[in-house]
Amino acid sequence: MCPQSLAFPDLTNMSKSEAQPNTEVRSAFVERRRLRRIRMIVELTHNLISSDMTVCHREAQCLVQCARKAILDLYPGFDERYERIVRPHFDRVLHERWPDQDVLDMSDCSDLVN
Numbered sequence: 001m002c003p004q005s006l007a008f009p010d011l012t013n014m015s016k017s018e019a020q021p022n023t024e025v026r027s028a029f030v031e032r033r034r035l036r037r038i039r040m041i042v043e044l045t046h047n048l049i050s051s052d053m054t055v056c057h058r059e060a061q062c063l064v065q066c067a068r069k070a071i072l073d074l075y076p077g078f079d080e081r082y083e084r085i086v087r088p089h090f091d092r093v094l095h096e097r098w099p100d101q102d103v104l105d106m107s108d109c110s111d112l113v114n
């Protein structure tokens with residue numbers, strides 16, 4: 001039998017209240033799940049804008065604004081990274097699809113967005 005190590009306490013003799021889950025592992029799991037959700041929002045918005053030919057430029061801009069709101073609601077500290085990484089991606093997609101259109105004021109989306 002191996003001697004009991006301090007790094008690996010005997011959890012079989014502990015009550016449920018004493019055996020605490022490893023918060024580092026849990027927070028890493030939550031962080032990965034949150035980033036997967038952000039990636040899914042970006043990919044769905046990108047696919048909808050680039051493949052649905054019935055979406056007009058104004059609707060696409062509103063979809064981008066809704067995606068931004070959903071991402072920042074999910075991860076409030078993502079604002080700077082959104083502006084650096086995600087927004088240029090959406091700008092490029094919008095410019096590829098509508099090269100002669102200007103960026104709309106996001107207040108124009110209020111009647112299209114709930």
